[in-house]
Amino acid sequence: MLRRLVSLLSLWLAVLLGGVAGTAAAAATTAESPIELRQGTVTTTVAGVTRTGPVELSYHWDRQHRGQPGFASFDLPFNLPATPETPWGIFIPRVGNAVEVQLNGALLQVYGDLDRGNGADYAKAPIYVPVPGRLLKTGENHLQIRLRADSARRAGLSRVTVGPAAPVRTELFESAYAWRFTGSVLLTAFSLVVGGIALALWLTQVDNGAVGRHRRDGIYFWAALAEFCWAVRVADGVIAEPPLPWVAWGVLMAACYAGWAASAMMFCYHLSGWARNPRLQWARWPVAAVVAGTVVATALALQREQPQWLTGWLAIEIVIVLAFVGSFAVATVRNPTTERMLVAIAALATVAFGVRDWLVIRLSDAYGETTWVRYSSVFFGVALLLIVLRRFHAVSTQARGWVAALAEQVAQRERELAQTYAELEQVARDQARTHERERILRDMHDGVGSHISSAIRQLQSGQTSSEELLRTLRDSLDQLKLSIDSIHLPPGDVGALLAALRYRLEPRLATAGIEFEWAVDEVAPVKLLDAQAMRQLQFLLFEAISNVLQHAQASVLRIEADMLGDMVRLRVIDNGRGFDASQVPRALSERAGAVGARLAVESRPGRTVVQLGFG
Amino acid sequence: MPRRWGVLVVEDDSRARAFFEASVQRSPRLFWLGSAGTVLEALAWLARTTTIPDVLLVDLGMPDGTGLDVIRDAVARFPGCEPLVVSVFGDEENVLASIEAGAVGYIHKDAAPEDIAQTIVEMKAGASPISPMIARRVLAKYRSLQSANVLGIGIGTGTAVPGATPEAAFDENERGLLSAREHEVLTLIARGFSYAEIARLKGLSVHTVQTHIKNLYGKLAVHSKSEAVFEATRLGLLPHPG
Numbered sequence: 109m110l111r112r113l114v115s116l117l118s119l120w121l122a123v124l125l126g127g128v129a130g131t132a133a134a135a136a137t138t139a140e141s142p143i144e145l146r147q148g149t150v151t152t153t154v155a156g157v158t159r160t161g162p163v164e165l166s167y168h169w170d171r172q173h174r175g176q177p178g179f180a181s182f183d184l185p186f187n188l189p190a191t192p193e194t195p196w197g198i199f200i201p202r203v204g205n206a207v208e209v210q211l212n213g214a215l216l217q218v219y220g221d222l223d224r225g226n227g228a229d230y231a232k233a234p235i236y237v238p239v240p241g242r243l244l245k246t247g248e249n250h251l252q253i254r255l256r257a258d259s260a261r262r263a264g265l266s267r268v269t270v271g272p273a274a275p276v277r278t279e280l281f282e283s284a285y286a287w288r289f290t291g292s293v294l295l296t297a298f299s300l301v302v303g304g305i306a307l308a309l310w311l312t313q314v315d316n317g318a319v320g321r322h323r324r325d326g327i328y329f330w331a332a333l334a335e336f337c338w339a340v341r342v343a344d345g346v347i348a349e350p351p352l353p354w355v356a357w358g359v360l361m362a363a364c365y366a367g368w369a370a371s372a373m374m375f376c377y378h379l380s381g382w383a384r385n386p387r388l389q390w391a392r393w394p395v396a397a398v399v400a401g402t403v404v405a406t407a408l409a410l411q412r413e414q415p416q417w418l419t420g421w422l423a424i425e426i427v428i429v430l431a432f433v434g435s436f437a438v439a440t441v442r443n444p445t446t447e448r449m450l451v452a453i454a455a456l457a458t459v460a461f462g463v464r465d466w467l468v469i470r471l472s473d474a475y476g477e478t479t480w481v482r483y484s485s486v487f488f489g490v491a492l493l494l495i496v497l498r499r500f501h502a503v504s505t506q507a508r509g510w511v512a513a514l515a516e517q518v519a520q521r522e523r524e525l526a527q528t529y530a531e532l533e534q535v536a537r538d539q540a541r542t543h544e545r546e547r548i549l550r551d552m553h554d555g556v557g558s559h560i561s562s563a564i565r566q567l568q569s570g571q572t573s574s575e576e577l578l579r580t581l582r583d584s585l586d587q588l589k590l591s592i593d594s595i596h597l598p599p600g601d602v603g604a605l606l607a608a609l610r611y612r613l614e615p616r617l618a619t620a621g622i623e624f625e626w627a628v629d630e631v632a633p634v635k636l637l638d639a640q641a642m643r644q645l646q647f648l649l650f651e652a653i654s655n656v657l658q659h660a661q662a663s664v665l666r667i668e669a670d671m672l673g674d675m676v677r678l679r680v681i682d683n684g685r686g687f688d689a690s691q692v693p694r695a696l697s698e699r700a701g702a703v704g705a706r707l708a709v710e711s712r713p714g715r716t717v718v719q720l721g722f723g
Numbered sequence: 724m725p726r727r728w729g730v731l732v733v734e735d736d737s738r739a740r741a742f743f744e745a746s747v748q749r750s751p752r753l754f755w756l757g758s759a760g761t762v763l764e765a766l767a768w769l770a771r772t773t774t775i776p777d778v779l780l781v782d783l784g785m786p787d788g789t790g791l792d793v794i795r796d797a798v799a800r801f802p803g804c805e806p807l808v809v810s811v812f813g814d815e816e817n818v819l820a821s822i823e824a825g826a827v828g829y830i831h832k833d834a835a836p837e838d839i840a841q842t843i844v845e846m847k848a849g850a851s852p853i854s855p856m857i858a859r860r861v862l863a864k865y866r867s868l869q870s871a872n873v874l875g876i877g878i879g880t881g882t883a884v885p886g887a888t889p890e891a892a893f894d895e896n897e898r899g900l901l902s903a904r905e906h907e908v909l910t911l912i913a914r915g916f917s918y919a920e921i922a923r924l925k926g927l928s929v930h931t932v933q934t935h936i937k938n939l940y941g942k943l944a945v946h947s948k949s950e951a952v953f954e955a956t957r958l959g960l961l962p963h964p965g
Contacts, residue, residue: 585833592812593856607855607915614917628915 142199142271142280145184145251154178166202166475169263175415177225177259184251184268191246196239197273199281202266202475203255204231210252211243219348222256226354231262232345233289236281238273258354259413264475288478292345295482299342302489303335309496326378331492334371337364338485345482355410359403362418366402369429369462370395372455372488376436379451379495394428401425419470426463433459447495454487547640551591554647559584583654586612590650594643600633602676602722605642606669609649617665620657622682625666631676634722641703645720648699652680652718655693660684660716676722686711725752728777728847732758733765733793734809735786739832743780743809743839750840753778762788766796778843779806780830783817791824798825798944807846815860822943828852849930851937858913861943865901901942908935 150163154173163182198209198216206220207230217237220228251270257263269276310328341364344350350357373395382388405421408414433455440448461480468477563580566572593608606628617624637645656662662684669678689711696718700707706721730753732743740758747753756776759765762785769776779797781790794806808821808829818829828851830842842852901909911921918936922929 582833589812592814596815596856596860603914604855604859607859607913610915611854611856624917626916626920630914 142269142276143186145186145268145270148182148184148251150183151181152178153180165268166266166473167264168473168475169257170260170415171473172264173257175259175409175413177263177413178257179222180255180257180265182251182253182255182265184253185248186251186270187248188244188246191242192244192272195241195273196244196271197276197281198237198239198251199269199271199276199284200235200237200253200266201284202231202262202264203235203253204263205229205258205261206256207235208254209235209237210254211239212245212249213252214240214243216240220256222254225256226258228349229258229261229354230348231264232348234281234284236277236285238277239270260358260409260415260418261354262469262475266475289346292342292482295342295486296339296346298486298489299335299339302492303332303339305496306332306335306492326383327375327492327495330371330374330378331488334368334375335489335492337367337371340364341368342482342485355407358410359406362406363399363403366399366425368485369425370399372458373398373429373432375488375492376432376451376455379448380436380439382439391432394432398425398428415470419466422466422470426459426466429462430459446498447491450491450494451488454484454491457487458484547643551643555587555591556584559587579658582616586616587650590646591643594639594646597639597642598633599639599642600635600637602631602634602637602645602669602678603628605645606649606667606678609646609653610667613650613653616657617653622657622662623664625664628667628669629671631669631671632674634676636704636722644699644703645705648696648703648705648720649678649680651693651695651699656680656682656684656716659687672721674723678720678722680718682716683714684716686713686716689716727752727754728843729754729756729774730778730780730843731756731765731768731776732780733762733785733790734758734780734782735760735784736782739782739809742836746836746839747843749836750844752844753840759793761786762790762792765793769793769797769800775801776804777847779804780809780843781806781821781826782809783821791820794821794824794826805846807843813854815854815856818854818857819860819943822940825944827937827940849937850933851940853912853936853939855913855915858909861939862906862909862913865906901939902935905935905939908932909939912936 146165148163148165149160150167151158151160152173154176155178165184167180167182169178169180198211200209203219206222206224206228207218208215208222209217216239217235219230219235251268253265253268255263255265269280306328310324310332313325313328315323315325341361344357344361344364352360374392377383377391377395382391401421402425405418409416409418433452436448437452437456440452458481461484465479465481468474469479559580563577563584566577566580589612590609593612594605597604597608610624610626614624653665656665660682662682664683666681667679668681669676671677689709692707692709696709697707700720704722708717708719708721710717710719730743730747732740732747734740734743737760740760744755744758747755756772756774757768759768765781776797779794781793783790785793790808794808797804797806805828806821806824806826808818808826809832810817810829811832813829813831821829828842828846830839830852834842842850846852907925908921911924916924918929918932921927922932925932
């Protein structure tokens, strides 16, 4: 990751430098037909003293006049072998602060008010002046440039190129303009975007700490402040006529520059974790001093028109920043993280660029150079964006981890639930099986078991007829069949129960010569009859019919089922000899009670009715 | 002299075999072909016999398998052969499975010897016993089949609403399973009415009622076959027809 970032940054730098070199090369090759004006005469007026003398361009006003404002008039002669056929133009990479351009005595262009000092500043962008036709003549021509110079505002005149519009305007001027003007616009836009993002992060990324205090992340705030300061500072490059007088504006711009440097340092201060170390709190003071010192020194330099104040202070500032960045770099090497490495590289590059700018802009006589720091500041923006991306990535990875952990917990809980459910189900199954077993046991006991044991008793007594024994055994088998039928009987379906009973018992009745009458209507299901009660009802009816078979000496057995309103009524009727209805067999009344039926028995010779009512 | 029917018995209990043999020998309408004590023996007998058995008495629980295999084999070899299942209880599961394998009825093991012979002869004359419990099961099964058909085909207003007229619910052309009359008869059997009572109630002869039941047996067997084919096709065991 880190290696990739480093290679990305170095690539960016290479493109940047390559672009600068390319521009220089282009200027060299096309200098054949255009003429570069380097020499001439200059007349300067500083504090009422006027001097005239030869001059070699570039002319760096502040170096020549120790920062004092004044006026200058340049006369730059050049010779043409013939009157040009094509349109010509004049390209001035840097001239300021307010300018008048004349060619052979004709005023071509005015930039700013020459009489009002500390107003507009046209030294920020390159200038191109088209030459009207026929103004150029064969032989000697004179380009005159009059300018008003303000203190510490990079006033002066660079070398001037005169030549055909095609190479001069399209190649020299436009590429210089792109680098100075368009570059400033893009850098401003970039800084505003990054600053906006950082500010939004600072406002939204609130860490609700354990203490209950809302903590915002300092690095976002300082990154935002740095980017906004820088945006203002870089925007100055495209503002020819500032809204404030020069001194105030100059102090503000210097403050922005210092604010950017200080904010970047505070960014490092938070990123390195120094902010959490009480013993390193003092590190904020030199940072504050950078801003305060810059404001004071700039005010002094501009007010007194003595740029050396600022130059000197900037040297001190560079030392402070260098110390700070050096410490940060050391701390980073000791305790490296990708974020710190990125920022340390950006900071070191920026400091290197800052030193270079100080040497070139504040000390050397080179005129026309621009600062490099304006580009290196992009490193900070990129570093911040990468930091944010990395943090976001880390957080989203963590969140995915949490989601996975949560899903795992839910799955675990589901497994536990499923297991609990399975256990409960097992318990329920066991219970059902136990009930079923009890039912079967009771069934065997009441049905087959009792019949077989009575058959055994009959055999043992030796007094029974084989007919009686056969009947007992048949009863036993019939009970078994009824028991099997009852397994499939739908609970409450009395009709099905009666049909099965008839099917099982009719052969016995037929054998006994009893005619069967079937008067069974379709009846509603009886809700209170569960499987167990159905079996009891079977026993009850079997008992009643068995009694008819054995004792009644009947010739007709009639089974009736019908509905009386909501009540289901079952009747077993025979035409036998009858019995004492007050002596209802106990088995009958007990079973009727068990199934919740109302039992009514009436009997007289020729008609016995056993009636059951449900509902 | 009416025709006499040849009977083969497949039964592992030797005393039961002897009992069946005695019952058959005693009947002037039946003659004894032989008996088998295991499924293998029975299958071997069927493979080499020169006399086509008219009636097959099969016990389901055999020591080396199930009597259902014998029923299937016999029906496949001799379409005229009518298997009867010997059942102690006449319980629904076994009887339905036998019918679907091709049996045309069942006899109770505890029936009297003369009853056994009579049941066989009546069966050959067109009778088919069916218990109310089995009738109920068959009805329930065809109710669910019918609602599945209605859902699957998406035609017909006939839903299995209890109390809807049988004609509407069971249109034979539409379903080819139960005719309206068969359904009516089956419903009455399930409610416990005897064949004679049903004949009287519906103004039919007892013979007609028996024919309906016998047809039903055939349909159950055929249906169980087509059901098997359908299942096999669905599972990809057989190529799809067409």
